[in-house]
Amino acid sequence: MNKTHPQRNGDVATCGSTKSFSGKKGPCHPCGTCTGCTWRRVCISAVALLILGAAVGLGVALGLLPRAPVNRFCTAPNNQTGFLCDDRVTCIPASWVCDRASNCRNGEDEQEKLCGDLPHSLPGYLVFLCSNLRSWVYADQRCNELNDCGDCSDETGSLVSCPPCGWEWWSCTPVHYEYCSCIPRRLCRDGIQHCLDWSDEYVCRP
Numbered sequence: 001m002n003k004t005h006p007q008r009n010g011d012v013a014t015c016g017s018t019k020s021f022s023g024k025k026g027p028c029h030p031c032g033t034c035t036g037c038t039w040r041r042v043c044i045s046a047v048a049l050l051i052l053g054a055a056v057g058l059g060v061a062l063g064l065l066p067r068a069p070v071n072r073f074c075t076a077p078n079n080q081t082g083f084l085c086d087d088r089v090t091c092i093p094a095s096w097v098c099d100r101a102s103n104c105r106n107g108e109d110e111q112e113k114l115c116g117d118l119p120h121s122l123p124g125y126l127v128f129l130c131s132n133l134r135s136w137v138y139a140d141q142r143c144n145e146l147n148d149c150g151d152c153s154d155e156t157g158s159l160v161s162c163p164p165c166g167w168e169w170w171s172c173t174p175v176h177y178e179y180c181s182c183i184p185r186r187l188c189r190d191g192i193q194h195c196l197d198w199s200d201e202y203v204c205r206p
């Protein structure tokens with residue numbers, strides 16, 4: 001029984017010119033295609049992918065890839081917005097961050113990446129933007145009864161919705177720059193006008 005194989009010159013020349021890794025000429029498929037060569041390429045690709053996957057996994061394990069930012073939001077005493085130190089226990093008020101005094105054990109509240117370009121380098125939860133947009137204050141300076149923005153936008157208005165004056169404060173329209181809608185009761189009846197209606201001198205009791 002006679003079999004007829006293609007005997008095109010091109011097939012023979014292509015197969016015969018293919019080299020194996022050893023530098024020897026590779027086997028030739030009876031039909032003129034290099035099946036062994038194709039499988040070898042598939043195997044090489046699979047091994048390369050495995051090596052790449054292992055390298056990525058190792059990189060993650062060693063922390064070489066960028067890590068997700070640490071969430072340092074916390075609630076400081078008096079329900080102030082705070083910054084959580086590396087010990088994951090100490091919570092300092094927002095305004096203690098970048099005040100040039102180390103309050104966390106390892107000084108992480110004063111590190112360059114936080115303080116290098118204030119307020120942009122700070123996490124957003126530490127910052128309150130005043131209504132004039134050119135000024136900012138720390139988040140714990142919002143609703144603390146003091147006029148930190150200069151225009152009282154950190155104490156009054158719908159944007160902040162601060163609670164009424166606490167028991168240590170007297171509600172009035174202050175005449176002094178440093179207060180917005182409350183004055184400390186210790187200033188009542190001290191002989192100096194602090195409220196526009198003089199209620200601090202004639203109504204309020206310290």
Ligand SMILES: [Ca+2]
Nearest residue numbers: 096099101103
């Ligand atoms: Ca500090």
Ligand SMILES: [Ca+2]
Nearest residue numbers: 141144146148
């Ligand atoms: Ca304030």
